[in-house]
Amino acid sequence: MTGLKKKTALTRAGIIESLQFRLSTAVMLFANLIYLALVYFLWKAIYDSSGVDVVNGMTFYDTMIYLILATAIFNLLEMFIVWDMSRAIQSGEIIMHLLKPMRYRLYTFWSYSGAHVNNFFLSFVPTFIVVVVITKGAIPIGINLLYFMVSLLLALIVNFNIEMLVAPVCLYTQSTWGINIVKETVVLLLSGASIPLAFFPEGLRQAVEYLPFRAVYDIPLTVLLAKNGTDSLSGLLPKLGIQLFWCVLLSVCGNLFWNHAVKKITVNGG
Amino acid sequence: MSNEVIVMKNISKQFKVLNRHEGLKGSIQDLFSRDYKIIKAVDDVSLTVNKGEIIGYLGPNGAGKSTTIKIMTGVLEPSAGEIFVDGRMPYKDRTANSENIGVVFGQRSQLWWNLPLIESFNLLRNIYLVPEKDYRNMLELYRSLVDLEPILHKPVRQMSLGQRTLSDILAAFLHNPGIVFLDEPTIGLDVSMKARIRELIRGLNEVKGTTVILTTHDMGDVDALCKRIIIIDKGRKIYDNDIEHLKSYFGSYRTLRMRLGDDSWVEQVIDEKKTDVMHVMQEMQKEHKIKDIQLQEISTEEVIRKIYEGGESA
Numbered sequence: 080m081t082g083l084k085k086k087t088a089l090t091r092a093g094i095i096e097s098l099q100f101r102l103s104t105a106v107m108l109f110a111n112l113i114y115l116a117l118v119y120f121l122w123k124a125i126y127d128s129s130g131v132d133v134v135n136g137m138t139f140y141d142t143m144i145y146l147i148l149a150t151a152i153f154n155l156l157e158m159f160i161v162w163d164m165s166r167a168i169q170s171g172e173i174i175m176h177l178l179k180p181m182r183y184r185l186y187t188f189w190s191y192s193g194a195h196v197n198n199f200f201l202s203f204v205p206t207f208i209v210v211v212v213i214t215k216g217a218i219p220i221g222i223n224l225l226y227f228m229v230s231l232l233l234a235l236i237v238n239f240n241i242e243m244l245v246a247p248v249c250l251y252t253q254s255t256w257g258i259n260i261v262k263e264t265v266v267l268l269l270s271g272a273s274i275p276l277a278f279f280p281e282g283l284r285q286a287v288e289y290l291p292f293r294a295v296y297d298i299p300l301t302v303l304l305a306k307n308g309t310d311s312l313s314g315l316l317p318k319l320g321i322q323l324f325w326c327v328l329l330s331v332c333g334n335l336f337w338n339h340a341v342k343k344i345t346v347n348g349g
Numbered sequence: 350m351s352n353e354v355i356v357m358k359n360i361s362k363q364f365k366v367l368n369r370h371e372g373l374k375g376s377i378q379d380l381f382s383r384d385y386k387i388i389k390a391v392d393d394v395s396l397t398v399n400k401g402e403i404i405g406y407l408g409p410n411g412a413g414k415s416t417t418i419k420i421m422t423g424v425l426e427p428s429a430g431e432i433f434v435d436g437r438m439p440y441k442d443r444t445a446n447s448e449n450i451g452v453v454f455g456q457r458s459q460l461w462w463n464l465p466l467i468e469s470f471n472l473l474r475n476i477y478l479v480p481e482k483d484y485r486n487m488l489e490l491y492r493s494l495v496d497l498e499p500i501l502h503k504p505v506r507q508m509s510l511g512q513r514t515l516s517d518i519l520a521a522f523l524h525n526p527g528i529v530f531l532d533e534p535t536i537g538l539d540v541s542m543k544a545r546i547r548e549l550i551r552g553l554n555e556v557k558g559t560t561v562i563l564t565t566h567d568m569g570d571v572d573a574l575c576k577r578i579i580i581i582d583k584g585r586k587i588y589d590n591d592i593e594h595l596k597s598y599f600g601s602y603r604t605l606r607m608r609l610g611d612d613s614w615v616e617q618v619i620d621e622k623k624t625d626v627m628h629v630m631q632e633m634q635k636e637h638k639i640k641d642i643q644l645q646e647i648s649t650e651e652v653i654r655k656i657y658e659g660g661e662s663a
Binding site for chain 1: 419422423424425426440443444445447448450452454457458459461463464468469471472474475476477478504
């Protein structure tokens with residue numbers, strides 16, 4: 080288990096490191112409150128103007144719970160690999176990462192893991208508890224929480240792999256800003272993080288079913304809220320299967336792409 | 350294979366660089382341009398490094414020093430030639446190679462910016478799988494060589510440049526690698542810090558038998574640490590020998606300063622291959638009264654400068 084020691088050491092350092100930024104946690108919470116206020120009023124207006132209580136099978140209440148938890152997951156999963164990698168490449172810092180006795184992708188993943196652990200306990204869990212208390216029973220508390228943890232872990236890996244597929248693009252284009260914005264928008268929209276997938280027009284919703292993005296937000300949220308029969312194994316396993324499928328496919332692609340991209344550095348010197 | 354830790358045979362490295370044009374029109378042209386030029390950063394360099402040596406790897410800016418180091422560490426793939434570091438091809442086996450090397454690039458840091466130094470050490474210890482006992486021993490050795498306490502619990506971002514460089518060097522030796530690459534480790538440091546860093550490098554080299562490849566522009570580093578130096582210029586190796594030979598390589602120059610009867614000093618640079626000091630003094634004495642003399646050896650710095658400016662190989 081020597082390999083594990085390398086990884087947990089990175090996780091531990093990540094936890095210590097992100098605990099150094101107390102203020103940024105506070106600022107993040109504040110920014111979230113503003114964002115959630117915006118979401119609240121926006122969807123309130125949408126529901127008010129629709130004139131019915133249930134839109135696309137979701138009540139206003141359902142929608143709010145979904146979006147608040149989606150925001151909480153977003154904060155938990157947020158990674159800055161695209162930024163970090165492009166900065167490391169431009170400054171040449173990437174050499175120091177490449178010279179660690181660990182494969183770069185693994186090294187990156189585990190370097191971020193500490194921040195994820197922190198976000199989980201300092202941001203996601205409190206948000207979840209608040210939502211549970213306020214909604215008084217709208218979220219079932221049971222085995223679905225355990226299932227959710229598995230699904231969340233898979234979502235994290237899928238998200239990491241999406242980042243790692245986009246980040247090396249900056250080696251070819253030299254510019255990152257636009258690529259990053261496109262990635263963020265696409266992921267947030269097509270994953271169901273900003274608008275629940277139930278609200279998508281039928282054609283688009285069908286298309287999104289075949290894309291990896293819903294494995295990041297929609298599936299874990301569905302599992303957490305125990306919808307679509309995901310509180311039973313027969314309903315759950317196909318969903319986890321989809322996530323697992325994307326984990327494998329994207330990491331194979333990501334690996335191939337990275338191996339090609341890293342040649343840009345080792346052959347052309349960055 | 351016994352003693353040779355690095356073997357480079359006819360290594361070359363070329364970069365393809367786009368020929369940029371001037372102005373807005375030029376920039377637009379560049380978007381579609383296929384007009385590349387080939388830059389030879391390293392050109393047919395062969396060298397071997399033995400275990401335990403401290404080698405001064407010198408050359409003017411842009412000579413190809415960093416490129417060579419990157420090839421040796423495995424982050425650059427040579428365009429031609431063979432390289433073995435501890436029997437491995439570094440670019441093919443970068444991860445395995447990196448377990449046996451330590452690297453300090455003077456202008457960047459491998460330490461975790463926001464963590465106290467001890468946490469970075471802890472992390473490196475785990476990443477390099479250093480056994481607990483070896484780690485303790487290494488920290489003991491560090492304590493005997495430098496004053497660790499003031500920096501050990503300080504976050505790296507709060508350190509002075511000197512403290513950070515010191516920390517980076519300690520971090521590079523932490524897993525007791527066979528070879529350590531130091532790329533301009535004393536850049537931007539004050540004289541006292543430079544002296545401490547040199548002592549540290551020498552101490553670690555002596556105790557641990559670590560091979561050190563040192564690039565620097567500070568001849569003080571070279572004089573203090575290196576027995577052997579390698580000089581490259583425009584990608585080609587132009588000198589590879591002991592530091593003593595260096596001075597005679599370019600001629601045995603000494604500077605004779607004489608104070609004359611009117612208390613003014615005159616200077617005469619003497620090439621001892623052509624004439625000798627006594628002869629010059631006798632000639633002077635025929636016309637002037639000499640009250641005092643000083644004889645100065647040419648410094649390494651002056652020799653190196655002459656080589657850089659001369660540039661021809663020998």
